[in-house]
Structures are given as C-alpha cells and as structure tokens.
Amino acid sequence: MSDTISYLLMAWLDPQLLALTAIGTLAGIYVGAIPGLSVTMAASILISFTFSWDVNHALALIVGIYCGGVYGGSRTAILLNIPGAPSAVVTAFDGYPLAQQGEAGRAIGLSTVMSVIGGLFGTLILASTAPVLSDLALQFAPRDYFLIAVMGLLLVSTLSGKSLARGIFSVALGGIIGLVGMDPVTAQGRFTMGSIDLMGGIHYVVVMIGLFGVAEAFYQLHFLSKEPVRQKVDKIIPAFSMVLKYLPLSLRTGVIGVIVGALPGTGGDIASLFAYDHAKRTVKNPSKPFGQGAYEGLVAPETANNAAVGGAYVPMLTLGMPGDAVTAIIIGALVIHGLNPGPMLMIETPHIFWFTVGNLVLANIFLLIFGLTGIKIFTKVVELPKALLIPLILVLCVVGTYSLNSNMTEVYWMLGFGILGYFLKIFGFQMGPIILGVILGPLLDETYRQAMSSVGDSVSAFLLALVTNPLSLILTSVIVLVLLGNTPVKGWVVGQFQRSQ
Amino acid sequence: MFKPLALGIAISAAAMAFATPTLADYPERNIQGTIQWGAGGATDNVARSLTPHVEEILDTTVVLTNRPGGTGVIGMNHVMRQRPDGYNLLYGAENPQLYQLMGLADFSYDDMHTVNIIGQGLVVIAAPADSPYDSFKDVLEAAKENPGTLRMGGTGAGGLPSTVHAMVNAVDELDVRTVTFGGDGPGITALLGGHIDFMPLSLAAAKEQILGGQLKGLAVLTQNELESLPGVPPITDALPDIGSFLPWGPFWGVFAHEDTPDDIKATLEGAYEQAVNNEEFQDFLRNFGAEPLNLNGDEAQQYLDNWQSVTAWSMYEAGAVETSPEKLGIPRP
Numbered sequence: 001m002s003d004t005i006s007y008l009l010m011a012w013l014d015p016q017l018l019a020l021t022a023i024g025t026l027a028g029i030y031v032g033a034i035p036g037l038s039v040t041m042a043a044s045i046l047i048s049f050t051f052s053w054d055v056n057h058a059l060a061l062i063v064g065i066y067c068g069g070v071y072g073g074s075r076t077a078i079l080l081n082i083p084g085a086p087s088a089v090v091t092a093f094d095g096y097p098l099a100q101q102g103e104a105g106r107a108i109g110l111s112t113v114m115s116v117i118g119g120l121f122g123t124l125i126l127a128s129t130a131p132v133l134s135d136l137a138l139q140f141a142p143r144d145y146f147l148i149a150v151m152g153l154l155l156v157s158t159l160s161g162k163s164l165a166r167g168i169f170s171v172a173l174g175g176i177i178g179l180v181g182m183d184p185v186t187a188q189g190r191f192t193m194g195s196i197d198l199m200g201g202i203h204y205v206v207v208m209i210g211l212f213g214v215a216e217a218f219y220q221l222h223f224l225s226k227e228p229v230r231q232k233v234d235k236i237i238p239a240f241s242m243v244l245k246y247l248p249l250s251l252r253t254g255v256i257g258v259i260v261g262a263l264p265g266t267g268g269d270i271a272s273l274f275a276y277d278h279a280k281r282t283v284k285n286p287s288k289p290f291g292q293g294a295y296e297g298l299v300a301p302e303t304a305n306n307a308a309v310g311g312a313y314v315p316m317l318t319l320g321m322p323g324d325a326v327t328a329i330i331i332g333a334l335v336i337h338g339l340n341p342g343p344m345l346m347i348e349t350p351h352i353f354w355f356t357v358g359n360l361v362l363a364n365i366f367l368l369i370f371g372l373t374g375i376k377i378f379t380k381v382v383e384l385p386k387a388l389l390i391p392l393i394l395v396l397c398v399v400g401t402y403s404l405n406s407n408m409t410e411v412y413w414m415l416g417f418g419i420l421g422y423f424l425k426i427f428g429f430q431m432g433p434i435i436l437g438v439i440l441g442p443l444l445d446e447t448y449r450q451a452m453s454s455v456g457d458s459v460s461a462f463l464l465a466l467v468t469n470p471l472s473l474i475l476t477s478v479i480v481l482v483l484l485g486n487t488p489v490k491g492w493v494v495g496q497f498q499r500s501q
Numbered sequence: 502m503f504k505p506l507a508l509g510i511a512i513s514a515a516a517m518a519f520a521t522p523t524l525a526d527y528p529e530r531n532i533q534g535t536i537q538w539g540a541g542g543a544t545d546n547v548a549r550s551l552t553p554h555v556e557e558i559l560d561t562t563v564v565l566t567n568r569p570g571g572t573g574v575i576g577m578n579h580v581m582r583q584r585p586d587g588y589n590l591l592y593g594a595e596n597p598q599l600y601q602l603m604g605l606a607d608f609s610y611d612d613m614h615t616v617n618i619i620g621q622g623l624v625v626i627a628a629p630a631d632s633p634y635d636s637f638k639d640v641l642e643a644a645k646e647n648p649g650t651l652r653m654g655g656t657g658a659g660g661l662p663s664t665v666h667a668m669v670n671a672v673d674e675l676d677v678r679t680v681t682f683g684g685d686g687p688g689i690t691a692l693l694g695g696h697i698d699f700m701p702l703s704l705a706a707a708k709e710q711i712l713g714g715q716l717k718g719l720a721v722l723t724q725n726e727l728e729s730l731p732g733v734p735p736i737t738d739a740l741p742d743i744g745s746f747l748p749w750g751p752f753w754g755v756f757a758h759e760d761t762p763d764d765i766k767a768t769l770e771g772a773y774e775q776a777v778n779n780e781e782f783q784d785f786l787r788n789f790g791a792e793p794l795n796l797n798g799d800e801a802q803q804y805l806d807n808w809q810s811v812t813a814w815s816m817y818e819a820g821a822v823e824t825s826p827e828k829l830g831i832p833r834p
Binding site: 040043044047051052138139140141142181182183184185186187188196197199200201264265315319320321322325328329330331332335336338340341342343344345405406407446449450453454456 | 540541542545546549550553566567568569570571572574575578579603604605606649650652657658659678679680681682683686687689690691693694696697708709710712713714715784785788789
C-alpha cells in the first residue's frame with residue numbers, strides 16, 4: 001500500500017518529473033492546436049529524443065504531451081473552425097458559433113474545465129477498474145466492432161445539418177476516400193491507379209486538414225471586409241454553478257469516452273462523435289440550439305475525448321496491447337527502454353501503472369492551469385486581420401500535412417481536398433460526415449470481412465451471430481431501436497402505449 | 502523554395518567531390534534514416550534502438566522518419582529516389598524480397614546496397630490460454646477432421662502468417678479460415694478474446710503474453726526448443742519436413758542507394774557492424790525475441806537470396822501466389 005502511494009506521488013515529488021510533465025502538457029496544447037502536428041508524431045519524435053533518458057522521465061513527458069494534445073485540438077476548433085486534431089472535429093460545431101458571438105473566452109474556459117473533468121474521470125476509471133474494463137474490451141469480437149461502425153454510420157443524421165441527403169452523399173464519399181490504398185487482405189491496390197504514392201492510402205488527417213483548414217481559409221475570403229468579432233474576455237473561468245449544471249452530462253459522456261477509448265481499434269475521435277450525438281439526443285433544452293453555440297455541444301465531446309485517454313491506457317497497462325496510436329508508441333518506448341509491456345507488466349513493474357495514474361492526474365492539473373491562463377492572448381487570434389490569419393492557416397496546414405509522413409504527395413492531396421471542401425461548403429455540404437466516412441469506411445471494411453471469414457463466409461451464420469451473442473445482441477438492439485425511433489413506428493408504439501394507460 | 506536549396510547542396514557536394522576525391526570527411530552532416538514501417542512497430546523499435554550507437558560511432562545525427570504504407574513500398578521507393586551520397590538510409594524489414602512476387606513493386610533489395618542485416622525475428626504459433634489444442638500437431642489433426650472450420654489469424658497476403666501457412670501447406674495440409682487483422686497487435690487482442698483459434702506471430706510481439714500465461718505457445722518455428730521460451734516445442738516435432746525451410750523468420754536491415762560511392766559504403770558497413778555488436782543492443786535484440794545476425798557484404802547477399810528463394814517457392818508451391826518465382830529469376834532452394 002505504501003509502495004502504491006509512493007509510486008503515485010513519484011511525479012509529484014520529483015522536481016524533474018514535475019517539470020517534465022508540465023513542459024509536456026504545455027507543449028501538447030500547442031502541438032494539438034496546430035492542425036497536422038499530432039500527438040502521435042510528437043510522441044514518436046520524443047522516443048528518439050529521450051532514448052538515453054531514464055524511462056520515467058520519458059514517460060512523464062509523453063503523458064503530458066498526450067493529455068495536452070487531446071485538449072489542444074479544441075482551441076483552434078473554437079477560434080477558427082479548424083479542429084487541431086480529429087477528436088476535436090465536433091467541438092467546432094458549437095464552439096465556433098460561440099466564438100462568432102464573442103464568447104470564445106468562455107467557450108475555451110468551459111471546454112478546459114470539462115476536458116479536465118473528463119481526463120480525471122478517465123484516470124479514476126483506469127485506476128479503479130482497469131482489469132475489469134480490459135476483460136470487457138476483449139469480449140468485443142470483429143462483428144461487435146462492425147456493429148459499432150454501423151452505429152457510427154447512424155451519426156450521419158446528427159452531423160448532416162439541414163440536408164440528410166447531402167449528409168449521406170458525404171459519408172459515402174468519405175467511405176470511398178478511406179478505402180483507397182492497399183487492400184488489407186489481398187495486398188492488391190484499390191483505387192490507386194498504379195501509383196506507388198497511393199499504395200499507403202489517403203491518411204484521414206490529410207483529408208481533415210484539407211476539408212477543415214484550407215477550405216475554411218478559402219471560405220473566410222468571402223468575409224474579408226467583415227470586422228472581426230470583439231471577444232469578451234472577462235468571464236473565462238466558468239461559474240461553479242455552471243460546471244455543476246453540466247456535470248451529469250459530462251459524466252455520461254465520460255463513460256462513453258472511457259469505454260470507446262479502452263477498445264483497441266477505436267479512440268477519442270469516435271468517442272467524441274458518439275458523445276456529441278448522445279448530448280443531442282438526450283438534452284431537451286440546450287442553452288442555445290445545437291449547432292448555434294450550445295454549451296452542451298462543447299461539454300460532451302471535450303469530456304469524452306479526454307476521458308478516452310485514460311481508457312486507451314487500460315489495455316496498454318493491463319495487457320501490453322495499444323488502445324490507440326499514441327499508446328502503441330508508448331509500448332515501443334517501454335520496449336526500447338528494456339521493459340516488457342505485457343500482462344506481466346503490472347506484476348513485474350507495478351510502479352509503471354501507479355506512476356502513470358499519478359502522472360495523468362498531475363498532467364490534468366497542469367492542463368487546468370495552462371488552459372485557463374493563456375486564453376486572453378489566444379482569443380486575440382480571432383481578432384487578427386484576415387490578411388495575416390488566412391496565410392498563416394495555409395502555412396500551418398502545409399507544414400502539418402508534410403510532417404505527418406514526410407510525403408509531399410499528401411500535401412497535394414490536402415490542397416486538393418481543400419479546394420473540394422470549399423465548393424462543397426458553398427453548396428451546403430457539411431464536412432463532418434465526410435470525416436465520419438473516412439474514419440468508418442476502413443473500419444467497416446475490415447471488421448465485416450473479419451466477421452464473415454470467422455464464420456466461413458456464410459451470411460446466415462453471420463446474421464445469427466449478431467443476435468445469439470449477448471454483447472452483439474445489445475449492440476444490434478441499440479441499432480434497431482435508433483432506426484425505429486426515427487420512423488413512424490415510434491409514433492405508433494407511443495400512441496398504443498398511451499391509449500392502453 | 503526547395504529547388505534552389507537542393508541545387509545549392511548539389512553544387513557544393515559536386516565541388517567537394519572535385520576538391521577531395523576520397524570524401525574522407527563523410528559524414529559531414531546529418532544522415533536521414535527512413536523507416537519503412539510505422540511508429541511503435543518491430544522495425545521502428547529495432548531502428549530506434551540501434552541508431553544511437555551508430556550516431557556515436559559516426560559522430561553525426563541520424564534523423565529517423567517513419568514513412569509507412571503499402572507494406573513498406575512507399576518508404577523504400579523514397580530512399581531509392583534520393584541522391585546516392587550515403588546521406589539517405591533505409592531501415593527495412595523482409596517485405597521487399599516479396600514485392601515482385603506479389604506484384605506490389607518492381608524492385609527488391611537487389612536494387613539497393615545492403616549495409617547490414619541486423620537480425621532475424623523468431624516466430625511462434627500461439628493459441629488462447631484455454632485452447633483445447635496443446636501443440637501444433639493437435640491443430641493439424643483438428644483441421645483434418647473438420648476442414649475449413651478452424652480460425653487462423655492472418656495479416657494479409659504476404660504477411661508472416663500467410664508465409665508460415667504456405668510453408669505448412671507445402672509439406673502437409675492445413676485447411677483453415679483466415680481472419681485478417683491489421684498486424685500482430687490486433688491479432689493478439691483477438692486471440693486473447695478467443696475470437697480466433699490460433700495465429701503465427703513474431704516472438705517479439707507474443708513473448709510476454711506467452712510467458713504471462715495469457716497465450717499458449719503451440720510451436721516455435723525453429724529446429725530446437727528455445728531457451729527463452731521453455732516448454733514450447735519446435736515445429737519440426739509436428740512437421741519434420743518443414744525443417745528444410747528453416748531457419749526462417751522476419752528480418753531487419755539497413756540499406757543504402759546502390760550507386761553510393763564505395764568508400765562511403767565501407768564506412769557505413771563498418772559503423773553498423775560495430776553498432777550491432779554493441780553489448781547493449783545485443784541485449785535489446787535477445788530481450789526482443791530476435792537473433793542477432795550482423796551480416797554485410799557477400800554473407801548478407803547470400804542471406805537475402807536464400808530467404809527470398811525459400812519463401813517465394815514455398816508460397817508458390819502452396820498456391821498462395823500465381824506468379825512463378827522462376828519467371829522472376831528466383832532459383833529453387
């Protein structure tokens with residue numbers, strides 16, 4: 001017990017570790033805020049950089065970068081309508097309208113507090129139920145991942161804005177973009193047209209930077225003469241009563257975040273989508289309508305994506321299996337430092353587990369401090385003249401894309417998607433569903449084929465498995481209910497029910 | 502912006518070449534190291550563990566960049582398109598030796614200069630801890646009783662499991678369903694959840710799970726039992742004939758452009774040989790579940806040729822590929 005506490009407090013009491021966590025968190029916020037500079041990339045660079053360091057120092061820095069980076073994506077989403085990371089895509093839906101109403105400071109303040117609540121909630125779940133949660137995550141068979149992807153497809157109704165038809169078109173377009181590259185089973189090129197550069201597919205961050213960053217920059221050219229909105233910066237820290245009001249929603253979306261984060265194969269990006277959808281379905285009277293600056297629309301995704309960080313550590317620390325791309329790199333770091341990430345990690349080196357838990361708590365505290373202090377200067381970004389802001393955005397988009405895989409072809413793709421996105425925007429298409437398609441397309445493809453080959457390519461056996469396995473049955477039922485809930489059947493059932501009373 | 506810079510470098514490099522024809526100063530700037538697989542994977546781990554020792558020996562910085570995609574085609578293609586001046590190196594795995602056979606690209610390691618074959622990974626066939634099968638023999642028998650029902654984890658055509666499957670089919674019969682995963686990690690996760698019955702894996706990825714009792718080792722792809730994995734029988738116990746393909750495993754190496762000047766090739770070979778020999782790195786490799794090889798020159802070429810011939814022919818004989826290795830000039834083992 002005393003060992004556990006000393007491991008927990010390791011990062012708190014050692015000034016070096018404390019400083020590294022702080023530096024990591026601060027750097028992470030900026031890495032996350034710049035579209036294309038991703039946590040994954042920062043972490044993999046740090047691995048080489050910290051090779052000769054003590055393993056705890058390296059881990060402290062990476063934990064900071066991870067927490068800060070997931071949060072940082074919301075900054076540019078709110079201020080510029082350009083999500084800095086995939087997990088902040090939905091944050092822009094209500095965050096940007098708030099910034100246009102001069103409430104950028106309050107929006108950032110609220111998302112900071114909610115991110116920290118999410119982060120601490122995720123860490124708490126990690127510390128208390130990691131083994132149980134990882135057992136649950138292992139129960140998810142390929143067909144269950146397939147069902148989750150189908151549930152994700154249903155989010156199109158939430159993300160489409162005014163026109164569902166346009167939304168469905170966008171998801172399909174995204175799905176096709178996501179399938180470009182080498183077929184994972186047969187190793188044949190799909191939509192590559194014989195080009196070696198397309199063999200690796202089109203990275204969804206490339207699509208995201210183009211559609212959100214470049215397209216938004218072009219779109220802003222329409223409003224060159226418009227005066228920038230004056231930002232109110234007096235009430236940045238949300239009132240305690242406000243935090244309390246949204247706490248139930250943030251805890252519910254926190255649960256979504258931890259579970260989706262703990263599943264190897266899904267992460268903060270999908271978690272935030274589900275959380276936003278959940279908020280939209282359950283909150284009857286939002287502060288403003290969703291999409292026009294509802295605080296609920298900020299609370300849900302921001303809590304979920306930071307809670308997903310704790311979730312992603314669950315399979316990593318209990319099984320040595322990565323929960324997402326960043327934890328995959330952390331596993332690599334442990335291997336290079338001579339540790340053995342696996343089921344024995346918690347038994348052979350228990351300090352790693354408790355050190356990480358303590359460190360996550362610390363990083364979230366730093367997140368609160370750094371998140372709430374720099375806002376005034378940050379909100380000035382929106383007040384910059386467009387002549388400075390737009391070129392700056394374009395430069396960051398190019399740098400960010402190139403830094404992804406050091407591949408110039410991806411920069412051209414990103415610019416191409418920027419132009420496409422600009423025209424789609426003009427014709428009233430939403431960008432969210434395209435990203436949804438790019439993320440879900442490959443997941444659907446992979447998991448459907450896995451599920452089918454597991455049952456010997458028999459459609460009937462596949463359908464039977466969807467309703468005979470308890471976990472699959474729950475997921476199938478949710479899908480059926482959501483579908484029925486949007487048809488006249490719901491009205492009929494409710495009518496019958498009321499008549500019988 | 503980049504072109505004038507590149508031109509400037511080219512001119513200064515050319516001027517330097519005239520001034521000092523021996524290029525004794527190599528390396529005089531940073532070396533770019535391209536890793537053909539993603540961050541956190543086996544190739545990435547090996548590259549990042551080895552490189553600090555090389556940096557010490559060459560007294561320069563090797564900037565490592567991951568350029569994943571297309572089973573490594575993209576990273577290799579990138580390095581082959583750079584100037585042959587020794588400042589661009591490829592950290593690669595075994596995959597390029599099968600590119601032509603699989604129709605992925607028209608080049609292989611024969612089109613590059615091998616600086617060092619660092620080491621070879623060991624392979625283990627694993628099953629969930631509560632599996633009814635205790636050895637690979639049980640799996641073979643069960644598959645013969647009920648053909649096409651057992652679920653084997655794979656990583657797609659040309660991946661390690663597909664090659665092992667082909668080798669088994671070249672000497673015996675193993676009719677199973679192949680469920681394809683994105684790599685060893687997702688495959689192990691599916692094994693732990695009992696969603697597949699068995700999977701050939703790199704020992705580096707599966708070792709901790711087997712030692713921790715979460716997975717059961719059915720066979721190691723070697724002639725003898727491994728010291729690091731006691732109790733797991735060699736595959737030759739179940740299939741003596743497969744011995745002719747062994748030793749076999751995924752490998753990692755460092756490669757430079759074919760037209761690199763000879764003295765730079767020699768400098769690099771010397772540096773990498775010394776780095777791989779480093780005690781600390783040797784410990785890392787063994788802990789990683791791999792055998793150090795440290796080959797260069799003719800030995801490396803011989804190793805690459807042999808690997809290619811054994812793998813290509815067993816895949817062809819098992820019907821996993823349609824192109825005959827003979828057409829590509831790959832001799833029978």
